[in-house]
Amino acid sequence: MTNKIKILLTAVLICLCTVPLFAREFSFGPTRSFERPPEPRLVYPISDIVIIAGDALEFKWWHANIGIDRYEFNLYKGNEMFSEDLMLKKILPFTQSSIQIDASLFEAGKIYTWSLRQVADSGIKSDKSFITFRVKK
Secondary structure: OOHHHHHHHHHHHHHHHHHHHHHHHOOOOOOOOOOOOOOOOEEEOOOOEEEOOOOEEEEEEOOOOOOEEEEEEEEEEOOOOOHHHEEEEEEEEOOOOEEEEEHHHOOOOOEEEEEEEEEEOOOOEOOOEEEEEEEEO
């Protein structure tokens, strides 16, 4: 084998071994088992006042990042996230980006808080994203 071929084969071997390491360092979303996923981005409702005109209120968020296994959705009565104020808790698959909640759960003039958390494939949870709003019907 000539020296040029040996050098070329060595370069190809080095690339094959180092590219996956380089790609993992600069990829999007959590890739290591110890990384905390980012908090989710909420889409709706995100205003102080929410008008419920139909049979349900739809809560929406941006789709999961790479490495997300599921979401934890919580709905609280009031402007705090205390366990005694928890009205609804749902575990949702990472493919879901919204949930509809029956309008009968909400009272006109009352304040509610919804929170969402991402859970990574490793089980590590993100910080909660949350919004507090007042209902008008």
